[in-house]
Structures are given as structure tokens and as C-alpha cells.
Amino acid sequence: ASARDQVQVAGSSTVLPYASIVAEAFGENFDFPTPVVESGGSSAGLKRFCEGVGENTIDVANASRKIKDKEIAACAEAGVTDIIEVRIGYDGIVFASQLNGPAFTAFEPADIFNALAEKVLKDGEIVANPYTQWADFNADLPAADIMAFIPGTKHGTREVFEEKVLLAGCEATGAMEAMVASGMSEDDAEGACMAVRTDGKSVDIDGDYTETLASIDANPNGIGVFGLAFYENNTDKLKTATMSGVEATTESIASGDYPVSRPLYFYIKKAHIGVIPGLKEYAEFFISDDMAGPDGPLAEYGLVSDPELAATQAAVAAEETMQ
Amino acid sequence: MNDMRIVRKDVDMNDTKISAKGVQVYYGDTHAIKDVDVEIKDKTVTAFIGPSGCGKSTFLRCLNRMNDTIDICRVEGKIELDGEDIYDKRVDPVQLRAKVGMVFQKPNPFPKSIYDNIAYGPRIHGLAKNKADLDEIVEKSLRRGAIWDEVKDRLHAPGTGLSGGQQQRLCIARAVATEPEVLLMDEPCSALDPIATLQVEELIDELRENFSVVIVTHSMQQAARVSQKTAFFHLGNLVEYGDTEQIFTNPKDERTESYITGRIG
Amino acid sequence: MNDMRIVRKDVDMNDTKISAKGVQVYYGDTHAIKDVDVEIKDKTVTAFIGPSGCGKSTFLRCLNRMNDTIDICRVEGKIELDGEDIYDKRVDPVQLRAKVGMVFQKPNPFPKSIYDNIAYGPRIHGLAKNKADLDEIVEKSLRRGAIWDEVKDRLHAPGTGLSGGQQQRLCIARAVATEPEVLLMDEPCSALDPIATLQVEELIDELRENFSVVIVTHSMQQAARVSQKTAFFHLGNLVEYGDTEQIFTNPKDERTESYITGRIG
Amino acid sequence: MSDFTADNGPTNGTAKTSLFTQTARTKRRNAAETRFKVYGIGAIALGLFFLVALLFSIVANGIPAFKQTFVTIPVELTEAKLDKNGNRDPADLAKVTTFGYKPLVTSALIVALKEQGIEIPFAKEKDVEDILSSSVAAQVRDTVLANPDLIGQTVDFRLLASSRVDGYFKGRVTRESLVRDKNLDAEHLDVADAMVDAGLMKTSFNPAFIFGSDASESRPEQAGIGVSMIGSFFMMIVVLFLALPIGVAASIYLEEFAPQNKWTDLIEVNISNLAAVPSIVFGILGLAVFIQFAHLPQSAPLVGGLVLTLMTLPTIIISTRASLKAVPPSIRDAALGVGASKMQSVFHHVLPLAMPGILTGTIIGLAQALGETAPLLLIGMVGFIASNMPDGITAGFLSPNSAMPAQIYEWAKRADPAYYERAWGGIIILLVFLMTMNIIAVILRRRFERRW
Amino acid sequence: MPVLWLFILVLALGLIGFVLGRARALKDAQGDIRLLHSLPSYYGSNVLLATLIPGFAVLVLWLIVQPMVIHGQVAGMIPERGLSDYGSLNLAMSDVRRVAEGLDIAVEQGALSAEQARDIRTEFTDIRGRLGEVGVALGSNVQPYVLQAAQKYRAMNATGHWLMSAAVIAAAIAGFAIAYMRTGKDMRARNSVERVILILLLSAASIAILTTIGIVLSLIFNTIEFFKLYPATDFFFGTTWSPSFGGGSELGILPLFWGTFYVSIIALIVAVPIGLFAAVYLSEYAGPKVRAIAKPLLEVLAGIPTIVYGLFALLTVGPLLMSIFGQDGGLGWMQGGRSVMTAGLVMGVMLIPFVSSLSDDIINAVPQAMRDGSLGLGATKSETVKQVVLPAALPGIVGAILLAASRAIGETMIVVLGAGAAAKLDLNPFEAMTTVTTRIVSQLTGDADFSSPEALVAFALGMTLFVITLALNIFALYIVRKYREQYD
Numbered sequence A: 001a002s003a004r005d006q007v008q009v010a011g012s013s014t015v016l017p018y019a020s021i022v023a024e025a026f027g028e029n030f031d032f033p034t035p036v037v038e039s040g041g042s043s044a045g046l047k048r049f050c051e052g053v054g055e056n057t058i059d060v061a062n063a064s065r066k067i068k069d070k071e072i073a074a075c076a077e078a079g080v081t082d083i084i085e086v087r088i089g090y091d092g093i094v095f096a097s098q099l100n101g102p103a104f105t106a107f108e109p110a111d112i113f114n115a116l117a118e119k120v121l122k123d124g125e126i127v128a129n130p131y132t133q134w135a136d137f138n139a140d141l142p143a144a145d146i147m148a149f150i151p152g153t154k155h156g157t158r159e160v161f162e163e164k165v166l167l168a169g170c171e172a173t174g175a176m177e178a179m180v181a182s183g184m185s186e187d188d189a190e191g192a193c194m195a196v197r198t199d200g201k202s203v204d205i206d207g208d209y210t211e212t213l214a215s216i217d218a219n220p221n222g223i224g225v226f227g228l229a230f231y232e233n234n235t236d237k238l239k240t241a242t243m244s245g246v247e248a249t250t251e252s253i254a255s256g257d258y259p260v261s262r263p264l265y266f267y268i269k270k271a272h273i274g275v276i277p278g279l280k281e282y283a284e285f286f287i288s289d290d291m292a293g294p295d296g297p298l299a300e301y302g303l304v305s306d307p308e309l310a311a312t313q314a315a316v317a318a319e320e321t322m323q
Numbered sequence B, C: 001m002n003d004m005r006i007v008r009k010d011v012d013m014n015d016t017k018i019s020a021k022g023v024q025v026y027y028g029d030t031h032a033i034k035d036v037d038v039e040i041k042d043k044t045v046t047a048f049i050g051p052s053g054c055g056k057s058t059f060l061r062c063l064n065r066m067n068d069t070i071d072i073c074r075v076e077g078k079i080e081l082d083g084e085d086i087y088d089k090r091v092d093p094v095q096l097r098a099k100v101g102m103v104f105q106k107p108n109p110f111p112k113s114i115y116d117n118i119a120y121g122p123r124i125h126g127l128a129k130n131k132a133d134l135d136e137i138v139e140k141s142l143r144r145g146a147i148w149d150e151v152k153d154r155l156h157a158p159g160t161g162l163s164g165g166q167q168q169r170l171c172i173a174r175a176v177a178t179e180p181e182v183l184l185m186d187e188p189c190s191a192l193d194p195i196a197t198l199q200v201e202e203l204i205d206e207l208r209e210n211f212s213v214v215i216v217t218h219s220m221q222q223a224a225r226v227s228q229k230t231a232f233f234h235l236g237n238l239v240e241y242g243d244t245e246q247i248f249t250n251p252k253d254e255r256t257e258s259y260i261t262g263r264i265g
Numbered sequence D: 001m002s003d004f005t006a007d008n009g010p011t012n013g014t015a016k017t018s019l020f021t022q023t024a025r026t027k028r029r030n031a032a033e034t035r036f037k038v039y040g041i042g043a044i045a046l047g048l049f050f051l052v053a054l055l056f057s058i059v060a061n062g063i064p065a066f067k068q069t070f071v072t073i074p075v076e077l078t079e080a081k082l083d084k085n086g087n088r089d090p091a092d093l094a095k096v097t098t099f100g101y102k103p104l105v106t107s108a109l110i111v112a113l114k115e116q117g118i119e120i121p122f123a124k125e126k127d128v129e130d131i132l133s134s135s136v137a138a139q140v141r142d143t144v145l146a147n148p149d150l151i152g153q154t155v156d157f158r159l160l161a162s163s164r165v166d167g168y169f170k171g172r173v174t175r176e177s178l179v180r181d182k183n184l185d186a187e188h189l190d191v192a193d194a195m196v197d198a199g200l201m202k203t204s205f206n207p208a209f210i211f212g213s214d215a216s217e218s219r220p221e222q223a224g225i226g227v228s229m230i231g232s233f234f235m236m237i238v239v240l241f242l243a244l245p246i247g248v249a250a251s252i253y254l255e256e257f258a259p260q261n262k263w264t265d266l267i268e269v270n271i272s273n274l275a276a277v278p279s280i281v282f283g284i285l286g287l288a289v290f291i292q293f294a295h296l297p298q299s300a301p302l303v304g305g306l307v308l309t310l311m312t313l314p315t316i317i318i319s320t321r322a323s324l325k326a327v328p329p330s331i332r333d334a335a336l337g338v339g340a341s342k343m344q345s346v347f348h349h350v351l352p353l354a355m356p357g358i359l360t361g362t363i364i365g366l367a368q369a370l371g372e373t374a375p376l377l378l379i380g381m382v383g384f385i386a387s388n389m390p391d392g393i394t395a396g397f398l399s400p401n402s403a404m405p406a407q408i409y410e411w412a413k414r415a416d417p418a419y420y421e422r423a424w425g426g427i428i429i430l431l432v433f434l435m436t437m438n439i440i441a442v443i444l445r446r447r448f449e450r451r452w
Numbered sequence E: 001m002p003v004l005w006l007f008i009l010v011l012a013l014g015l016i017g018f019v020l021g022r023a024r025a026l027k028d029a030q031g032d033i034r035l036l037h038s039l040p041s042y043y044g045s046n047v048l049l050a051t052l053i054p055g056f057a058v059l060v061l062w063l064i065v066q067p068m069v070i071h072g073q074v075a076g077m078i079p080e081r082g083l084s085d086y087g088s089l090n091l092a093m094s095d096v097r098r099v100a101e102g103l104d105i106a107v108e109q110g111a112l113s114a115e116q117a118r119d120i121r122t123e124f125t126d127i128r129g130r131l132g133e134v135g136v137a138l139g140s141n142v143q144p145y146v147l148q149a150a151q152k153y154r155a156m157n158a159t160g161h162w163l164m165s166a167a168v169i170a171a172a173i174a175g176f177a178i179a180y181m182r183t184g185k186d187m188r189a190r191n192s193v194e195r196v197i198l199i200l201l202l203s204a205a206s207i208a209i210l211t212t213i214g215i216v217l218s219l220i221f222n223t224i225e226f227f228k229l230y231p232a233t234d235f236f237f238g239t240t241w242s243p244s245f246g247g248g249s250e251l252g253i254l255p256l257f258w259g260t261f262y263v264s265i266i267a268l269i270v271a272v273p274i275g276l277f278a279a280v281y282l283s284e285y286a287g288p289k290v291r292a293i294a295k296p297l298l299e300v301l302a303g304i305p306t307i308v309y310g311l312f313a314l315l316t317v318g319p320l321l322m323s324i325f326g327q328d329g330g331l332g333w334m335q336g337g338r339s340v341m342t343a344g345l346v347m348g349v350m351l352i353p354f355v356s357s358l359s360d361d362i363i364n365a366v367p368q369a370m371r372d373g374s375l376g377l378g379a380t381k382s383e384t385v386k387q388v389v390l391p392a393a394l395p396g397i398v399g400a401i402l403l404a405a406s407r408a409i410g411e412t413m414i415v416v417l418g419a420g421a422a423a424k425l426d427l428n429p430f431e432a433m434t435t436v437t438t439r440i441v442s443q444l445t446g447d448a449d450f451s452s453p454e455a456l457v458a459f460a461l462g463m464t465l466f467v468i469t470l471a472l473n474i475f476a477l478y479i480v481r482k483y484r485e486q487y488d
């Protein structure tokens, strides 16, 4: 087998757009070949990342979540010990609907919880979700049928959605309290809070945001959960609602005001640095101000720039590994 | 051996059953049947004789429009059954073939059980009221086909697992089971031993009482034994057509004579 | 009509070509051939006769192991060709079949041109040095099969577009083209007119000078005309085997007699 | 069909009926016949209707992808910016990145607009750069690096317009739809209109879509399917040259030579079962066997081809076996009877007769392989992969590449609606590719078709 | 490229063997082909094969073994320090290979002479720079021991190549000679050639088996892993499928199986009648022109990427069904555009050519005599088709349908886009459901921790599906055996 000379990246499809923009510019400006950026999901990417070291394994794994301890252990077992973690920024999650559809302009986590949870608190009792229209529980919302397209359980976005919206809504409506009061354990109550109704009002989307978009296109009352970057490319069709009164923008997310966002990462095998040509250069280029800075092409595309980018740059330059 | 006997029974040579006028058949460019006129009488056995490749099968297949299935085959002229043009647009070849049954030169049993082979025709024509009826038809037909004894214990074995002669008799029985008005038989006894041949000939004789039978045969003896009318084909032409007795004893055309006496083939 | 003549030439009844001992054939549970012993002489024509379904074809197919191709068929006993057991493990059935050629009961031309049908055998056996050679073999074989005149203008037309009798002769020509030492012919004249039959019989007679021929026939006359030895099968048994003359004039077994005189079928 | 019709009993043989008048039963049977035939025509019409509907929507959606809007302007390649040392040393030249070239092009655009007297309606003149694709800097840089002598001159460049501007000329983007779009403003469109009038901007056929390579998310206008087409091509070569012979050989063995026993049954069942294995599982297998065990390179068309071969084999084997089975035994007998070996009878007679079915299996199998994405996901052929044409045949098989369906799949997922149009355009090309492949097989198949 | 040359050389040797073998056989028979056991070309092929097989066998073996040997030898030159520098021997060796390759390219391009390449030292030359000039990028500066190892690597490689060439040629010539000497008029050349072909056929058939073994092996370990984490009874008999990130997922396979079954059945209900009727019409009724056009056109349906079908289901068929069966149509059976029905219908369209084209070929292969027999009895065409032709073609048709069913079971994209992602046990075909295959894909490509049951379940699903379809296929085989009708 002849030696591989391009950087091989795999993992999250959420990070893929950013990685591809970087890879393209990297290929244009460096003498190294353009890196190969595969998609296939954070989990699949990390799995291949942890397969071992050597040319027939990948160098970088993109992930839309932090690597898990069990995965680090699995990595170590296969000899992948020195891992450099790089946080590239944040991904905002917005609640969008048809531009000309009902006036969904402002949501609270409680609204989403009432609309989509399996069990809600109504008249002081925990009941199976009885609402069919948004106005049923919040007169400020349009009297439109509830129809939501939320990420399926394969997506990391779902986890964020459950924790930062449903759970928050559950607590805000007092449902959580009521559940605990009714004798549920804290954990069970949390689980129940995050359970989504299954009567067809909430549809899991296992594909990508394009699929969510198509679903909303076909359904005027639909609310979709999108990544910010996706929304920004489709402002001609979609409008977003504020969450807890904050509009989703790169600024509000970067500042932490907007509640629903998640960090994006990539992971590097330190062992491959110095062996795979261009690996370190690629990593440094990715988080350089030119690319990942607030005015760089990544931010322009929709990445919420990391306020602590400088620290990350220093860490990569020093090849600091996770402990 | 008693081949030379010429069976002769009283026949009332009734009306014309099938009349063909100016029939021409082409396979692509090959002119296989050349301007043939013939009248086939009802309640009569007509034999087609002639050297191999002279067009007997081709002409026979015209009579129930089996040639329709050969793409390159083109039929011209007029063929009437009971005075009705069978090539008329309004004629349904299916109904025609139900009336004019056929036994093919190469035995072609269906890849089904022996029973189903026979029951096939009666079923599609609705000849049996119930299972018992059908069983009866099957048995009767197999008996008429002189094969009952050999297959009665294996009615549900595949028809393709029979010997050559058995297949041939199966096909005869199959054709008889649908009770056609005219039965076209293309060398029905070619693979049969003398006894079986005799039985089939008896069947033909029996059929003649109600129906019209056309038989292609290479055996002059057989033609002489079973037929009342004989047509001699040669190179696509109908050379001579007449009473069997006359053809065999006093042929008008010298080609006929040569053939019968074994000089042309 | 000269059917009754029994051709008799001087034959030197040489060595045994094929000897079969205690042959049993089963189709699944059906016992089709029961303990048959027979010796087929070289340079001799042997006729197998017997009523339809008695096992003639089955036994014939044993002689060149064509029965190998039927899954449910099981052969027991010993068959030797020139003293070598043909069912021996070391025997290559291909080589055997090249030596022991076969004409099947149902004509089965390849779906190829007439020329290719004939040329196939010579090609795979390397009998022709070049194209001209091959052309010659094809012509000679077709002539021997008595079909040359009919097909010489359409050698490249498909063999499946021939009449029944033409197909049969094509298959004979095809078998002859490979020049086998033994030729097994299963009712080779069943679809042939008397003249063509005569020509094929002449061919058989000619072949006998160098080779051994086994022919299955339903025509007692034919058996009498062409063969020197006759075997009579009945219900899977070899009832009688002997010189043709003796079998036809003075059969030992009464079943033979009944068959020949047309009493059992 | 019921076996018996008791209602009107026997109709034949009793009363004479005219051929012209149909008996009740014949009428019924003929009605059934007509129905049957109509079902057949209906089935085909339905199939073709679906095909036409699909093709129509594909073509309607995809045609715009073949055109692209270009801007032609002179760009001054200022030495002070591009070669500070003035020594034309390639190493020094390469130090100026695309970020350095960008302002150069932007100012060239501003100059060109001013020359034509087109007003720039922005507070910051620089904002007009959004009219151009972000690929332009790289384009100019590549030209300069390839030919350093151009530095100091003013050169005409044909540059890509940005996807939104392009979309405006294709009707995808309107002034209203730009109101909330932060990528482009309605004023840009005014400038674009003026540029068209001035002859600076033109929408024309874009061969780069057919022959070019993928581009990143932010540059749909630059993306082409050419490189992944090459990837698919090399994969199909592998599939064709492995799956067809192996499939046919395996079928011949199983159908003609294998002893009929439990083992053969097991193999037979096994193969049918392989056809039901989800394609992504073949990807798992391919990753384990070809990349992790055999150390073949990742993302390589060779590996993709091998995986697709395994996936296609059952289809070819099943169809080949079915057509081998359908060849009448008398043909085999005839060949064996003249002393052909079993092998000869199969290769000379049975195989040619089974050819139509084999080719059908190949057509369907290859079509499936050509359109498959899932297994490629696991062996690294989906994502942002090929940015260069492979140089040479070995590289074609071994260097990282994607495949058409994977490319289309990726495009369809991307956020910018301009990619949606390209996805459909890609499907058109995929289908053209497929039909070219099919036509050859169909012509071959027709030569073998004959009823006997 | 020496390997290519070697390959060509062996091939050439084989071809010479063919000519000579053929000639020798002919000569032995004094030019009379008839004296030969087999056709002359078989003797030629025999020598050809006898040359190629040992030649290529040695070549392949050598190519596999040589890198291992060299790797072992060169690896010994990497000092302890190297392991800590690189983290693993594996990576150090990658660098060695890359440097060696760089030196090769440099020599090839004339940037270095062969001696220089052999002798240069890191102490005196900037290797990284020099190699960079010829276009070989290195990740870091070259360590002296790496350079030495690379030089050793090159040297061994060169020797290895020589030895290999010698061995391959020797093997080829030996095979050649033996086969050539054996060639004589009585040699059973055809038999030996055919034996080789038979072995080739057999090995082709065993690839299918190997694939199966490979699939089982690549699924089984993770499946076992899964069952260690998740109780098998819950998996097989659970009626809820709801994976969640925080753990506590319910992973019952039943709703998925129900979905798979339901979608496939609907797809087959669409595809089988349409496909069969189309096949019958094409082969029995249509003229040659119609057939020549319609058949390939229908086959295009099989080649349209499934994502297009998925979008078609989502954007066209779903809303269409909604307008009939949804609230708007007044029936109210349908909640959303995604449903078993949507996916099933669209998948059915995709499967039409699987049934139509394969069946058409098989029906066409039924001999005309069968049809004649039936038509001659006064059967209509349709009766002939239904009662004679189709039964005779049954095994092939069942094969085609099985293939379509397999495709339906394995299809992902259409289900993802058309049927939704809801795992439900419901009888209403207008409900969204999901299938095993789509769950395999989504659990495999999802965000769950890859060693969690949520991700590992993909393998268990794959394995279970494998076993169940196996059972179905055994059943199908049994049915075909039972009803097969052999013609002729």
C-alpha cells in the first residue's frame, strides 16, 4: 500500500459544511492536497476515529457533541490515546415556520412543552397531552393545529432540544413538580418530561434539515427545528420565533443569551501529527481567525463563533491533548 | 401383418365442412403453400399425404389459424368452415380452435400432471359440471387415446415424464377431450406401436361418425386404412385430391403415382 | 409398395461392441428396465422393438449415459463398450458420447442455423481442418441425412424453422456428422415419408459397414428391413433377443409372437 | 379461475353455432381476455406514466443547473499586492493567500462598475463583492500562480457570480425573498441588472457543472458533478468486470454443475438472502474487510466498486439462474448427444439462450449499484471529497473520490437552495449515464432474444 | 512499474505456451486433429493455464508476504525512542514508507541520483525540503533512524523485487515446461482445462458464501456486545421502540418488523401485479417494437436514485394521499403525508422493473410448443398465459418477486422520506411507521455514543433481519420446489 498523503476527516454531518469550507480553502492556499471530509454522523466518525492509529484510520473526527468517556476508553483500548479536542464554535437551534404561515413569533419553552410533551399539567393534573391547537394553552399563540417536525432520536440536536427546551418547559409549567409530587423519582420525572407525544402531532425527522424544510413546505401549520445556518440560507421561506424573548442570531448565541445551542468539535489524533502531511496545518487553519473568526467565512455561513477562540488556537498550536 | 387391408365402411359423404380456396402461405419469403383448393367433407376422414416438407403441417395449421402464432407466417386465400370465412375479422380464433381441434406433430404435453393435461380443455370450455364429471371425461378421453391402462395409476405424475409414444397418445386424448367438430391430427401415430396405432385408428373411425377428421400421415397404409378422402401435397402444391380408393388405386397425376409407389420423396 | 421385403446382406457378425448385463433402470420408484442382458454386435444393426412405454428409449439412453442428465433416473448393472465398463468412475461420459452418438425420439435441433447445427459436432471434435473441410462435412452429412436438397439454399436459416420431418433428418445428419462408432437412433423415421425413410435406411445400411447401429422402431417392416439383430422389449423386460430373421419368422416367446402378429401393444 | 362453470353447462358439440356469433361463454371468456390485455396495457401505461412523471419533475427541477451566471471584468494584478519582493519566486507568490486576492477582485469589480457608470448603492462600496462568488479569489490566484508573468498586467477574467445572483436570473431569487436574507440585498440585484445591460454579466451554459468537481457549502455556483462521475465510472468498471463474470460463473456452477444436495440448497437460499441484506450492511462488511483488513485506501472507488460488487452479485445470480433454468433440457440433451462435454453444452448452447435474462439482471444490478449511497457512507465516499480529477487510471481507482448518487445525496442535504437545483441536475446526468450504460446492454440483449 | 511488467511477461509466456502447446499436440498427432483426444486449442489452453496459474499464484503470494517480511525487518531498526516519538510502531512505519516512496520519486524525477538516495544523511541534507520539492509532503522533519530505515526499506524492496521476478518467472516456466512435456495426443487436455474452469466456477459460487460469512462476522461481535448491554427478551418481544440519549431506551424490534413487513407488502402489492401484467403483455401481446422500447424504459425506473423516489414520496405522493385520505378529503384516516402507504406505493413503482423485466425474460423462454398446445385446444391467450405459461415460468417469476421483496426489505431512503420515523404497531396503513433497515442506518450514523446499546442495536437489527429473511427464503425455496413444472 502506498502512503496516504491527504488528511482524512470523518464524522458529524452538522460539522461537515464548516469542515468542507475549510478544506476547500485549505486546498486552495496550501501545497497539501485537499483533505477528504466524510460525513456519516458523529458516532460513526468517532467509531472510526477510535479504530486505532495508522494510515488506514482517519486523522480527524468531527462531532456535534463532546466525545463520551466510554468512547475515550474504547479509543484508548485501540491505542488511540493522545486526542486533541478542538471546539470550533456553536450551532444555534431555531424554531422556524412557513414565512406566510400562522404567526409563530415568540415561544417560551413552556409552549413547546405543552404542545409536544406526552404528558402535561392541566388543571393541576398530569394528563395525556390534550391540546390540539397552540391557542388551547396559550391564547397569545395562533389558533393553528399543532404540527411539529423535530429531529429524530439519532440526532444530537434532539438531545439539546429535550434538555434545553422540553425539560425547561416542564419545569416552567410546574409539570415536573407535579410529577415528583405524584411519587415519581426525579430521574423518572425527567424522563417523562422529555417524552414526546406520539399521536402524530409531533413528527420525528430522521433525515436532514432539507427534509424538515420539505415537510414544512407541505404543511403550513408546521413548526420545524433547524440549525441556524440552515435557516439563514432559507430566509426566503422561513421565519423564526424568539425563544424566551431572545431572537436567534450569531451574536445572541455567542453571548449565551439565546438558550438553545450546542458546541461543535473536532478531534485530532496527536499521533498522526507529523506523519500525515498537513494535518496540523489543517487544524490550525480551521480555527484561524481568517476562517473561524466572527467575520470569517464560517461565521458568514452560520457558525456561531467561539468567544474563546484564541485559547483554542493556542491549545492546538501546543498540541494539548485531553487528559 | 395386416397393413395392406384397406378398411372401407359405408360413409355418407355429406356436406362440405371446410372449404379452402386459393390458399397461399408464406414464411417470410418462402412460399410454402401454393394456391391450394380443397373441400373437406363432414363426417369424413381426410388424409394429407406427401413427402416431408411439402407443406402438410403448414396447411393443416391454416385450418384452425394456428399459423397466427408464427410471426413470419402469412396466409392468403379463403378458408371457410361451415360456409363462414375463418379469416374474417369477426371470427374469434379461440372459438374456431375450440371447434377445430389439433394434435401437433411433436407431442407437447403441458408441464402439468397427466390429469390436468386432459382436464385443461374441458375446464376452459366448461364441459364438466363438477369434479366427478371431469374425472369421467378424463378417464373417457384417456381410454379413447388408448393410454388409460398405462397411466391410470399415475394420473398425477407429470405428463412430461411419459415415453414418446405415451406423450403422443396423451396429446390425442387431450384433443379429443374438448370434443371438437373437426379434429386435425398431424402424424398422430408416428411414435406408436402397431397395436396403439390400431387403437388410434379405431378412435378416428369412431370420431368420424359425428365429426370430421383430417390426418397427416406418412404411412400410405394408414391413409388407406382410415381415410375416405386423400389429398396429396408436393412442394407446396395440392397435386391431387379425391377418394382414397381412387388415389391409391388409380392416381390421376403421375407425381401421385410416383409417390405412392415410392419413387419420389 | 415394397415394405415386406426383408433386406439381407452378408454380414460378418463380429465381436460384441456393447454388452449389457443385469441392467436395471429406475425413475424414482418406477422400475422401468428390469434386469436386461444384451450383447450388441459390431458392424451390425440392432433393432429394439416393443410396445410404446416398454422402455426402449430408456434402455437406449443407458448405452451412452444420457440418463445421467435425468435427476431421478438410476441405472444399475453393467454396460461395457469394447469391454470397458462405461459406468466406471474413470470413464469420461463425453468421450463415451462422442463414440456412441444419439438421435433422439423428439427432434431437438439447436436454435441455431442449419449449418451450425451440423457443424457443431465436427467443430468440438476437431473433425475439420478448415472452413472448406467443414463445409464439406456439413454437405456430406446433410446428404447422408437425405435433406441436402431441401435445405441447401437456406443453410443459414434457423434449424427450428424446419418441418417436423426435416428436423428429424437434420438431427440424423447432425449425429452422423460426428462419425460415432455406435449410433443410437430412437425412431429416426417416425416423421418421414417412405422415400425419406428409405434413404435413411440406406444410410443405416451404409453405416453398418463400419459401425454399429441401434435403432428403435415401431415399424416391424423397418426392423425386418434394416436390422440383423432384434430385441423385443415388453414392460421393461427384454423378452427376446436374437437374429432378426429368427425373431420375425420363429419367435420363441409367445409375447413376441403376439406383438409381431399385432395382438399385444 | 374456477375450474367449472355450472351455470350454462356444455356448449360445445351440441348445437351448431356460427363462428361469427359468440356464445355466451365465449363472450365471457373474450371479455376476460380483453380485460387481461387491458390490465397488461394498463400496467405498462402505469409504469410509463410513473416514469414520465418522475422524469418530468427531474428535468423541470434540474435543467437550470446547467446554466450559470458569469461576470466578465478586467482585473489589475497589482505587483505591490501580489509580489512584494518583485522576484516572482513561486514560494513567495504562494504566500499571498486567497484572502489577499479577494480585495483585488473586489476593487476590480468596483472599477468596472464605475467605468460603465453603474451606481453602487451601498454605504460600503466593498459590499458589492457579494455579487461575485467567493471562489473568484482562488480562480485569480490559480491563474497568477500558473503564470506569474501576468503580474502587473490587467487581465480579463470570466468570474462566477454568486449563487443568489445566479438564482435571480433563474427566477429562484426575488427582491422580496432577499428582504430577510443577510447574504445579499435587493440593491445587488439592481447592480446585477445594470451589469447585464452593460454586458458585464451573462447567464450561459455551464460545462463546469458537468465536468467540474464538488465545492464547499458556501459556493454552490462552483460545484460540478464531473469528478464524482469519474468516481462512479471507475466503480462501475469494477462492478461490471467483477460482478458479471463472478455472478454468471456462480450461477452456472450452481445451476449446471453443483450436485443437487443440501449444500447447494444452502448456497441457493444464501444467495437469495444476500439480496435482502440492507445495503448499508455491505458497507459495514466493506469497511471491515477491504479497509481494515486488506488495508486498501479509504474513500477509493476501488473499494466502493468491490462493495457494490458484493451487493450486486445476488441480483445477477438470481436472474442468471432463473434464465438458465428456463432453457429447455432438450437443448442440453442435443449437445450432450453429439458428444459435447457438459461444459461445452453450457457455454455453447445454454448460456447464449440465457443471455437475455443475464443481461436484464446486469442492467438492474448495475442500475442499483449506480444509484446506491448507503454502503458508500461507511467506506468514506460520502461527504466533501473529490476536488480534483484523478490523474491516470491507477489514481482513478485508488485516489479518494465520491460517486454520483453520494454527491447528489450530499447536495440535496445542503442548506443553500442553489444546491437543490444542482442535485436535480446531477440526477439528470446520473440518468443519462445510466441510460448510456443500459443502451449497450439492451442492444446486446435484443441480439440474443429468440423464441424457439 | 515492475509488477505490471512481470504480469505482462507471465501473460506473454502463457500465450507462447498456448501456441507451442497447441503445435506440439498437433505435431504429435501428425497434424491429424482426429487423433487428438481434445481440440488443439485445449492443449494450448492447458499450457497457458499451467503457466499462468503458478506464475500468478507466486506473484500474489509474494506481494502479500514480502511487505510483511520487510515490515518485520525494518521495524527492528526503529529504536525505542521512535516509538515514543511516533506513539506507535505503525505510524513510524508509515513515515518510513513515505520517506522511502519520496526517495523513489526523487530518483525517478532526477532530483537525486540513485547513490545519493542510498547514502544521504539527515545530518547533511534537509530531506523534508528536498522531498517537498519533488512534491512529496512529509508531516515533520525526518529523523535519522527513519531515513536509515527507509533506505533499508528501499534496498530490501529492490532485492525483494528481483527475487520475486525470478521466482515468478521460474514458477511460470516450470508450469509451462511440465505442461508442455506432458502434451501429447492422448493427453486429456479438455478434461484438465475444464477442471480448472470448474474450479473457477466453484470459487465464484463460494464468494457468495464468503460474503455471507463476512457479513455474519462483521455483525456478530457487536451484536453480542449489544445483548450484553440490553436484554434479548426485551429486544425480541418489546413492542416499543424509543431510543434516547440519556439511556433507558426501549429497543423492541417488533414495531420495526411490523413496519418492514407492512411497507414491503404494500410495495409488492403494487409492484407484483403491475410488473407481472407488464411482463405478460410485453412477452405475449406486444409487438417487437413496443417491447423493444417499453422494456428498457421500464428498467429506467430501477435506476432512478432512491433519493428521488423519496422526494417524490414526500413532496408529491404524500400530499396527494393527504388530500384524499386526510382530514381535507373528509376521511381523516391520515395524519400526515408520511405513511406506510406513501412509502409502499412509491417503493412499489421502483420495484416494477424487477418483476417485469426478469419475468418477461423467463416467460419468453417458455417454448412456443407449450403455447401452441394450449391455443390448439381453443384456449384464449390469457388462459394460455395463466394456466400454461406462468406455471411453467414459475421458478423464475418467484425468483424475480423474491428479488423485489428483498429490495423492498433493504430499501432505506424511500422509507426515511416517505414513511416517517415513527415506530408503531398499528394496522392503519396511513400511519407513519418505520422499518428495520432505516433504523439500522440511523442508529449507525446517529449521534449516540458508539458503544451504547442505542448504536450497537444497529448490528443486532441487521443480524436479526438476516436470520428472518433467511427463514423466508427457505420457505420460498420449498414452495418453488413444490410447484415447479418442468417443461420439455
Ligand SMILES: Nc1ncnc2c1ncn2[C@@H]1O[C@H](COP(=O)(O)OP(=O)(O)OP(=O)(O)O)[C@@H](O)[C@H]1O
Residues within 6 Å of the ligand: B160, B161, B162, B163, B164, B165, B166, B167, B191, C027, C030, C032, C051, C052, C053, C054, C055, C056, C057, C058, C059, C070, C105
Ligand atoms: N423422465 C421420466 N420420468 C418418469 N418416468 C419416465 C420418464 N421417462 C420415461 N418414463 C417411464 O418409463 C417407461 C419407459 O419409457 P420409455 O421412454 O423408455 O418408453 P419407450 O419404450 O421409449 O416408449 P415409446 O415407444 O412410447 O417412446 C414409461 O412407462 C415411461 O412412462
Ligand SMILES: Nc1ncnc2c1ncn2[C@@H]1O[C@H](COP(=O)(O)OP(=O)(O)OP(=O)(O)O)[C@@H](O)[C@H]1O
Residues within 6 Å of the ligand: B027, B030, B032, B051, B052, B053, B054, B055, B056, B057, B058, B059, B070, B105, C160, C161, C162, C163, C164, C165, C166, C167, C191
Ligand atoms: N416456422 C417456419 N419458418 C420457416 N419455414 C418453415 C417454418 N415451418 C415450416 N417451414 C418450411 O415450410 C415448408 C413446409 O413445412 P411443413 O412443416 O408444412 O412440412 P410438412 O409437410 O409438415 O413436412 P413433415 O412431413 O416433414 O412434417 C418446409 O420447407 C419448411 O422448411
Ligand SMILES: [Mg+2]
Residues within 6 Å of the ligand: B056, B057, B058, B105, B186, C163, C164, C165
Ligand atoms: Mg409436418
Ligand SMILES: [Mg+2]
Residues within 6 Å of the ligand: B163, B164, B165, C056, C057, C058, C105, C186
Ligand atoms: Mg421412446
Ligand SMILES: O=P([O-])([O-])[O-]
Residues within 6 Å of the ligand: A011, A012, A013, A014, A015, A040, A041, A042, A043, A063, A064, A154, A155, A156, A157, E445, E446, E447
Ligand atoms: O451528523 P450529526 O452527528 O451532526 O447529527
